[in-house]
Amino acid sequence: MSNNWFGKKVDEITVDEKKTTEKKYLSTDLQENIRYIKAQFGDAFDVKYRKYNAQGKEIYFIMVDGMCDSLLATEQVILPIIDADFHDEKGDKLIYSAADRVSASIDKSITNDLDEAIREAIYGSILMLTDDAQFTVMFGVQGFPKRAVLEPDTEMQERGSREAFVESFKDNVTMIRRRVRNPVFKTQVVEVGTTSKTRACVCYMSDRVDKKMLDDVVKRLKNSTVDTVLGSGYMQSFLDTKYASIFSGVGFTQRPDVLTAKISEGKICVIVDGTPNALIVPYLFIEHFHSMDDYLKRPFYATFIRILKIVSFLFSVFLPGLYVAVCTFHQEIIPETMIFGITGQESRTPLPVMLEALLIHLIYEIVREGGLRMPKNVGHAISIVGALVVGESAVTAGILSAPMLIVVGLTAVSSFVVSTLYEPVAVLRFTFIIVGGLTGLYGIMLCFAAVLINASAINPYGVPFTSPMSPTKMGAWRDMVFRADWKKMGKKRMEIDKLRK
Amino acid sequence: MEKTKGKISAFQFYVMLFLSRTLTTVTYLSSYTENIRLSDMLIQPIFRIAIGTLIMLPVFRLYRKHRDKNILELAYEKSEKLAKVVSIVFITYFFYFTVVTLARLDLFAGTIVFPETDVEYMLIFAIILCCYGAYLGLEPLGRSSVISAVLVIPALIFIMLTLVKKVDFLNLTPIFYNGVLPVVKVAVDSVGQTVEYGIIALMLPRVTGKWRKGYFIWLFAQVSLMAIMFFFACTVMGNFASTQLFPFHTMASLAEFSMFTRLDAIFTSVWIMCAFIKAGLLIFLQTDILITYFGRFKRVYYIVAIGILTIIANLFISQQVRWFNIADNSIIKIFITGLSVLIIPLFILITGRKGREKCEKQS
Numbered sequence: 001m002s003n004n005w006f007g008k009k010v011d012e013i014t015v016d017e018k019k020t021t022e023k024k025y026l027s028t029d030l031q032e033n034i035r036y037i038k039a040q041f042g043d044a045f046d047v048k049y050r051k052y053n054a055q056g057k058e059i060y061f062i063m064v065d066g067m068c069d070s071l072l073a074t075e076q077v078i079l080p081i082i083d084a085d086f087h088d089e090k091g092d093k094l095i096y097s098a099a100d101r102v103s104a105s106i107d108k109s110i111t112n113d114l115d116e117a118i119r120e121a122i123y124g125s126i127l128m129l130t131d132d133a134q135f136t137v138m139f140g141v142q143g144f145p146k147r148a149v150l151e152p153d154t155e156m157q158e159r160g161s162r163e164a165f166v167e168s169f170k171d172n173v174t175m176i177r178r179r180v181r182n183p184v185f186k187t188q189v190v191e192v193g194t195t196s197k198t199r200a201c202v203c204y205m206s207d208r209v210d211k212k213m214l215d216d217v218v219k220r221l222k223n224s225t226v227d228t229v230l231g232s233g234y235m236q237s238f239l240d241t242k243y244a245s246i247f248s249g250v251g252f253t254q255r256p257d258v259l260t261a262k263i264s265e266g267k268i269c270v271i272v273d274g275t276p277n278a279l280i281v282p283y284l285f286i287e288h289f290h291s292m293d294d295y296l297k298r299p300f301y302a303t304f305i306r307i308l309k310i311v312s313f314l315f316s317v318f319l320p321g322l323y324v325a326v327c328t329f330h331q332e333i334i335p336e337t338m339i340f341g342i343t344g345q346e347s348r349t350p351l352p353v354m355l356e357a358l359l360i361h362l363i364y365e366i367v368r369e370g371g372l373r374m375p376k377n378v379g380h381a382i383s384i385v386g387a388l389v390v391g392e393s394a395v396t397a398g399i400l401s402a403p404m405l406i407v408v409g410l411t412a413v414s415s416f417v418v419s420t421l422y423e424p425v426a427v428l429r430f431t432f433i434i435v436g437g438l439t440g441l442y443g444i445m446l447c448f449a450a451v452l453i454n455a456s457a458i459n460p461y462g463v464p465f466t467s468p469m470s471p472t473k474m475g476a477w478r479d480m481v482f483r484a485d486w487k488k489m490g491k492k493r494m495e496i497d498k499l500r501k
Numbered sequence: 502m503e504k505t506k507g508k509i510s511a512f513q514f515y516v517m518l519f520l521s522r523t524l525t526t527v528t529y530l531s532s533y534t535e536n537i538r539l540s541d542m543l544i545q546p547i548f549r550i551a552i553g554t555l556i557m558l559p560v561f562r563l564y565r566k567h568r569d570k571n572i573l574e575l576a577y578e579k580s581e582k583l584a585k586v587v588s589i590v591f592i593t594y595f596f597y598f599t600v601v602t603l604a605r606l607d608l609f610a611g612t613i614v615f616p617e618t619d620v621e622y623m624l625i626f627a628i629i630l631c632c633y634g635a636y637l638g639l640e641p642l643g644r645s646s647v648i649s650a651v652l653v654i655p656a657l658i659f660i661m662l663t664l665v666k667k668v669d670f671l672n673l674t675p676i677f678y679n680g681v682l683p684v685v686k687v688a689v690d691s692v693g694q695t696v697e698y699g700i701i702a703l704m705l706p707r708v709t710g711k712w713r714k715g716y717f718i719w720l721f722a723q724v725s726l727m728a729i730m731f732f733f734a735c736t737v738m739g740n741f742a743s744t745q746l747f748p749f750h751t752m753a754s755l756a757e758f759s760m761f762t763r764l765d766a767i768f769t770s771v772w773i774m775c776a777f778i779k780a781g782l783l784i785f786l787q788t789d790i791l792i793t794y795f796g797r798f799k800r801v802y803y804i805v806a807i808g809i810l811t812i813i814a815n816l817f818i819s820q821q822v823r824w825f826n827i828a829d830n831s832i833i834k835i836f837i838t839g840l841s842v843l844i845i846p847l848f849i850l851i852t853g854r855k856g857r858e859k860c861e862k863q864s
């Protein structure tokens with residue numbers, strides 16, 4: 001038993017995750033099976049047990065109300081079975097015969113594992129049990145409420161498809177399959193979450209994926225030790241690099257077209273049931289500056305947009321820190337035409353520049369977080385309050401300087417240009433403000449070097465995170481900052497395996 | 502003896518060395534060339550190429566025969582004691598240059614960037630970050646060097662371009678004004694200050710790709726940079742450069758572009774970036790040797806120990822020009838460079854040949 005820093009015994013407040021491997025097989029005694037299922041579900045009101053007598057044979061149908069399409073279950077499963085003439089068939093023969101009598105459009109699977117059957121029932125299958133049978137048949141008649149396919153709310157595109165992933169992983173896989181009409185697109189379902197038994201679907205293209213990498217991804221998912229998986233983010237840390245880094249080697253997307261593009265490069269994507277975001281491995285730094293629209297527009301404009309994104313990223317990370325460093329230590333850098341304005345404004349504020357920057361950025365993050373969690377209409381109001389009331393009034397009251405507000409505004413807008421990097425950007429921004437305020441440009445450069453080497457150390461699945469910039473892979477430069485024409489890009493496809501060191 | 506892993510491409514390796522050498526060039530102190538005119542520094546790189554190639558001949562000869570073993574492993578094959586002595590020499594060599602590199606950074610920060618502030622905490626901050634870089638290893642250092650070079654080289658070119666209009670050819674004086682010997686002496690001093698030769702001597706077996714071609718490109722690139730920098734320093738500032746502690750920094754502060762009249766901030770950034778790479782690499786090499794030949798503990802402990810020693814040594818020198826001059830002495834540098842790059846490889850080469858001849862006679 002270990003103690004944490006505050007002397008509390010860790011084992012008293014946490015429970016080790018244990019994966020149960022013992023299987024419960026079906027008994028030939030129908031009542032015993034029913035008793036077991038009832039014991040598992042307890043008094044769950046939504047679990048329905050329907051007993052029928054088909055030509056003297058006792059048949060039980062078990063389903064979870066709300067997870068099944070009742071009409072489909074009745075018309076396509078229950079009625080054909082109870083109306084069928086089974087002659088002398090009983091036990092396992094009856095099970096197989098019943099499965100044959102149900103329409104081919106309904107998913108069917110037969111098992112002798114009772115726990116698996118229960119899990120399937122929870123996920124909207126209808127179970128059929130009968131006496132003297134060591135097997136049960138499960139009919140997939142899922143019909144739970146789900147969200148319609150809508151436009152993505154984070155990766156908006158001008159010309160691309162308007163579809164975004166939904167919570168149902170089957171629908172998500174369908175969206176990809178519609179785009180790749182080739183059997184090389186493969187999926188592998190892995191159960192994650194010791195209690196939740198959430199399904200994670202590993203998607204790849206079999207003709208270009210690295211088999212070792214695939215095995216590694218599946219192994220990591222299987223070895224994940226989470227009790228309840230409620231989103232793809234739970235799996236991110238298991239798929240990520242082991243290095244402690246501010247950047248991640250795992251990307252995510254809401255768009256099926258982006259996911260298709262990534263798997264066509266030999267990458268692996270993981271769709272976790274219940275989340276409209278898919279994970280992509282390995283994900284390189286430069287990919288944060290790419291978007292689907294880049295490939296749909298003309299190359300010169302795509303290149304221009306990428307440069308714009310890189311500049312925005314640099315602005316969002318360094319601008320406040322540089323401003324603080326220059327105002328505190330290196331005033332001589334400020335051009336003569338600006339120095340009087342800036343120093344005049346800054347001298348009227350009560351706080352030192354570093355504290356002022358920290359305060360305003362903190363307020364900005366609070367407003368942003370508030371706006372994000374609020375209902376949309378209230379969110380707009382929050383933004384107005386943040387921008388006008390807090391910002392404008394603070395300048396008028398002499399608490400903040402106008403140049404600082406300009407810096408914050410520019411930084412805030414820039415940080416949304418590359419939204420996938422928002423998390424590291426927000427933390428780095430605060431770091432650079434503090435370092436800039438304490439050590440000036442000297443510290444900022446050192447800190448930048450440290451961040452750079454930290455990013456260079458990430459090696460997700462053997463592919464350097466900073467590739468193809470460093471290690472330099474000239475062949476991949478056709479789609480780095482500069483984007484070549486499709487006439488050229490179409491000749492040879494890009495594969496992630498080629499970027500391996 | 503623990504076998505070390507980690508290879509680096511010739512491109513990344515020489516880019517790393519280029520940045521490392523760029524630091525030595527841009528932090529050039531006017532006291533190094535007291536006996537010659539600045540114009541002679543334009544011709545001095547030619548001597549440097551010759552001397553640099555000559556002293557590296559034993560190393561190249563050694564690695565032509567034993568491509569997969571480094572100098573310490575070759576010494577180990579002779580005797581374990583010799584390997585330990587050689588490794589101590591190399592650790593001292595790299596430690597000394599780490600201290601000198603950071604001492605120069607400290608002198609620069611203390612006299613130019615923050616003349617009115619105590620810079621000790623900044624020095625400690627820098628050393629901690631360099632140790633972190635060393636902890637991450639050779640490959641991240643190599644990768645970040647290439648990205649840094651993409652920033653450093655254009656920054657230097659930009660500064661040079663902004664100075665073009667200030668070039669005055671009348672500032673150039675006749676070359677060899679004080680004779681050839683002082684120029685050769687400065688070239689020898691300059692080679693002695695080049696720790697990169699020692700890094701090459703130790704690391705070549707880890708370099709993949711065209712390492713020999715890379716060496717000559719690197720040599721040419723670094724002396725070209727040196728010549729260009731001295732050309733601008735000489736033609737823009739004339740004899741005024743000799744009066745400045747850091748002439749290239751003064752030169753950069755004269756550069757102006759549009760309404761921006763102080764571009765020395767860019768120069769400072771280049772300096773710090775290069776110092777990080779250089780010190781990180783040197784600390785990494787010291788750790789690597791320690792682990793290979795004396796390794797009992799985790800890598801991180803050695804890095805922490807080297808970091809603490811570097812901090813102590815640098816704090817001792819910090820802000821004391823007298824101690825800095827003693828540490829930055831060119832005789833010490835030439836001696837230790839000569840010992841590591843020339844004498845040790847020659848010794849291994851000669852004893853290896855004698856051993857082989859003895860074996861042949863016996864058979």
